[in-house]
Amino acid sequence: MLALQLLVNGLVTGCALGVVAISFGLIYATTKLFHVAHAGVYTLSGYLAWSLVGHGVPAIGAMVVAMAAAALLGGLIQGVLYAELERRRATHLVVLIASLGTLAVMQNIIAAVYTPNILQFPLPWSSRMVSLGAVRLTWTQILTVVLCLSAFAGIMWFSHRTILGKQIRAVASNPFLAEITRLRPQRIYVTVVAIGSAVVALPGILVPLDLGLQPYSGITPLLTATIAMIAGGIGSIGGSFLVAVGIAVLQNMSLLIMPGEWSIGVTFGIFIIFMLFRPTGLFKGR
Amino acid sequence: MDFLYSYIALAEIYVLLGLSTNLLVGIAGIFTVSQAAVFGVGAYIVAYCLMHDVMGFVPALLVAAAICVVLNVLVTLPSLRVSGDYFVVTSFGIQLLATAVFVNWTAGTGGANGLPGIPSPDVFGYQLESSHQLVLLTTVGSALGCLAFWLIMRAPFGRLLRAIREDELAVAAAGKGVLRAKVSAAALAGAFAGSAGGIYATFLSFVDPSSFDLDASILLLTMVVVGGARTLAGSVIGPFLLLALPQVLSLIDIPTSIAASARQLIYGVLLIAFMLFRPQGLAGEKL
Amino acid sequence: MSAPYLQAAGLEVAFGGLRALRDCSFVVDQGRITCLVGPNGAGKTTIFNAITGFLKPQQGSVSFKGRILDGMKPQAIVHAGIARSFQNLRLFQDLTALDNVLVALPDMAGEEPLGALFRPLHAHRATGRRRVDALEILEHVGLVEKSREFVRNLSYGEQKLLTIARLLATGAELLLLDEPASGLSHGALEALMALLRRLQTEGKTLLVVEHNTRVVQKIADDVLFLHQGHLMARGTPEQIISDPALAEIYFGGAI
Numbered sequence: 001m002l003a004l005q006l007l008v009n010g011l012v013t014g015c016a017l018g019v020v021a022i023s024f025g026l027i028y029a030t031t032k033l034f035h036v037a038h039a040g041v042y043t044l045s046g047y048l049a050w051s052l053v054g055h056g057v058p059a060i061g062a063m064v065v066a067m068a069a070a071a072l073l074g075g076l077i078q079g080v081l082y083a084e085l086e087r088r089r090a091t092h093l094v095v096l097i098a099s100l101g102t103l104a105v106m107q108n109i110i111a112a113v114y115t116p117n118i119l120q121f122p123l124p125w126s127s128r129m130v131s132l133g134a135v136r137l138t139w140t141q142i143l144t145v146v147l148c149l150s151a152f153a154g155i156m157w158f159s160h161r162t163i164l165g166k167q168i169r170a171v172a173s174n175p176f177l178a179e180i181t182r183l184r185p186q187r188i189y190v191t192v193v194a195i196g197s198a199v200v201a202l203p204g205i206l207v208p209l210d211l212g213l214q215p216y217s218g219i220t221p222l223l224t225a226t227i228a229m230i231a232g233g234i235g236s237i238g239g240s241f242l243v244a245v246g247i248a249v250l251q252n253m254s255l256l257i258m259p260g261e262w263s264i265g266v267t268f269g270i271f272i273i274f275m276l277f278r279p280t281g282l283f284k285g286r
Numbered sequence: 287m288d289f290l291y292s293y294i295a296l297a298e299i300y301v302l303l304g305l306s307t308n309l310l311v312g313i314a315g316i317f318t319v320s321q322a323a324v325f326g327v328g329a330y331i332v333a334y335c336l337m338h339d340v341m342g343f344v345p346a347l348l349v350a351a352a353i354c355v356v357l358n359v360l361v362t363l364p365s366l367r368v369s370g371d372y373f374v375v376t377s378f379g380i381q382l383l384a385t386a387v388f389v390n391w392t393a394g395t396g397g398a399n400g401l402p403g404i405p406s407p408d409v410f411g412y413q414l415e416s417s418h419q420l421v422l423l424t425t426v427g428s429a430l431g432c433l434a435f436w437l438i439m440r441a442p443f444g445r446l447l448r449a450i451r452e453d454e455l456a457v458a459a460a461g462k463g464v465l466r467a468k469v470s471a472a473a474l475a476g477a478f479a480g481s482a483g484g485i486y487a488t489f490l491s492f493v494d495p496s497s498f499d500l501d502a503s504i505l506l507l508t509m510v511v512v513g514g515a516r517t518l519a520g521s522v523i524g525p526f527l528l529l530a531l532p533q534v535l536s537l538i539d540i541p542t543s544i545a546a547s548a549r550q551l552i553y554g555v556l557l558i559a560f561m562l563f564r565p566q567g568l569a570g571e572k573l
Numbered sequence: 574m575s576a577p578y579l580q581a582a583g584l585e586v587a588f589g590g591l592r593a594l595r596d597c598s599f600v601v602d603q604g605r606i607t608c609l610v611g612p613n614g615a616g617k618t619t620i621f622n623a624i625t626g627f628l629k630p631q632q633g634s635v636s637f638k639g640r641i642l643d644g645m646k647p648q649a650i651v652h653a654g655i656a657r658s659f660q661n662l663r664l665f666q667d668l669t670a671l672d673n674v675l676v677a678l679p680d681m682a683g684e685e686p687l688g689a690l691f692r693p694l695h696a697h698r699a700t701g702r703r704r705v706d707a708l709e710i711l712e713h714v715g716l717v718e719k720s721r722e723f724v725r726n727l728s729y730g731e732q733k734l735l736t737i738a739r740l741l742a743t744g745a746e747l748l749l750l751d752e753p754a755s756g757l758s759h760g761a762l763e764a765l766m767a768l769l770r771r772l773q774t775e776g777k778t779l780l781v782v783e784h785n786t787r788v789v790q791k792i793a794d795d796v797l798f799l800h801q802g803h804l805m806a807r808g809t810p811e812q813i814i815s816d817p818a819l820a821e822i823y824f825g826g827a828i
Binding site for chain 2: 227265
Binding site for chain 3: 437442
């Protein structure tokens, strides 16, 4: 029975992780930048929502505002920092270090303002349990599945059915060609990072509803999501999401045989296996 | 006086780490946030050897360095085969995994409480006890490190590494092995970081996971970025400057509860500012 | 009869849907200057990449002096005796002209960390000797007085000569040059052609991608005409240039 509960928990966590993976994958596939600061946006959106809820804003409102703020922040990082670095012809390594610096700045502003201690959302309904047969779920978990699956479907639809989505995929596949056809890559990049940031705010709020907020907790989910993105095939939205769910399930099932502190080892083991045997990912991206 | 000694000794240990990070980031052009983990492995190995009387300080240091060489090579090898960005993932992963081991493997590392009471080092029969004897040790250690770095940079190997950083394809077309050179750089970086760890453990006589976490790796990166890539001067200036920062901060009236975050915040700002406005650091070459 | 010097047989390379090389076969003879011509996108650079191990053909085989090169790494192919230049030069901008040549010299002492660390004097002396070799090579291409200049301070023509110096440093006997003459002024062009002729008399074999028909006429012993990834014709420069069908393809009816 424990195994079944862990399986379900893994599926729920996997949905949230999957959304982190597709948001990062969207940015990475388009801008080709390893946007480490994405972990900071993820964390900050949760804290923002916490503050808003603390000031009496209803949960849905707090979520919408936090997503908008995350979009703005992401857009600024791309539009101001990365664009300026590109103008200065910075190497990939330089941009990466600047991105890491941005992450450090965001995390430590959070730690200075909110203290490094763990914070819980003052929302009693979020941890209330519902029994579904032998499995028990919190309302947060149900909300996570519903919202994250909707986000997944939404991004699939956006990327394949809308004009902006098609433009983004065009820029992603060939920025030079896109420039000739006047698609203006930089503008598309800002849009993409803004969208990715808004999307990552969703798990950024939902995961802490369950586990609480901590300023330095963004890097592990980002790392896991990146592994899912690589293993799923860069550019493949469905592949990234599926592998993220797979990793989360494996992590949860591994609790049957080893303590939770080592789950990072499981994640990393999966990564090494992929690196050795299938470096281009399970599902070839387009 | 003791305070000055310990500042110098610590800065000199970080010079070794700065050289190690510079070899990877500045010279081979490999992004890394896991050098603190390698540093930690070196520290725990020497601590274990001395506390359990397995061997003396010098052989323990050699063992630590050798293990860290193997570790760094294993870590870099698979990623070098595929793509640069995968190494970012590997590097973060190794750092987080190492922290998990340091914190949770209580039997070996003392867990979050760390290992107190590491004996002072013995060098060829002499027991180094006082702070100025220890400074002597760190000075000799960092001087040897600087000499090695200097020799490498002026040798053909240094030239090959510079060429690789600029254009790997052109190096391959010139008939030289890129992978082998990069792995060699990683191995050297491992030896530097491992020895630094061993000296650090005996110098403080105490190690705990907080010295070897992701923040420590970011500090190392900041040192190289501020000091400057690919030069000896840069690798020396960075540590001395950044380790003085906490003292400067203590002069300003910052509540102790946020002192650590304020410090890390400044590192972050420095990383961004230098990348934007001075990618060559204070005394280095362009990154 | 002995094996051909360089032989490509049935090379097939496709990028996605685009077939860059289709059943491409040709032979290059030792001691001659062979020019590879054809319209843009005919697959000339792809041939270089396929010969030197930078990409793996889906089918076909390349052999050099009877030795099969398939599956070998670029580095090993250089050791086998084939070196190539790049259209966009790919010089090391932050290194001096001399260092660019030194990087390519084979069997350099102190090129691995242990030698550099534990036998520094040996490495230093060896470097001194190799420096003389490198300066000789620079002298050969006419760049010796620029040896201490950083590449970024050299003129475009000088940079092109330096790429040839770097090729010579590898010690390879078959040199693949990708558009060595493009973008050169008249004087630099003459100097380059003289240099290529001189290399030939010194025993090098050259395979040259070239667009300028005047240059082809002047230097080529043999011309390979490539069209849509396939070898269309082979002959002397006069034969190729006087063939109206080839001119039609090459100039697309522009003249």
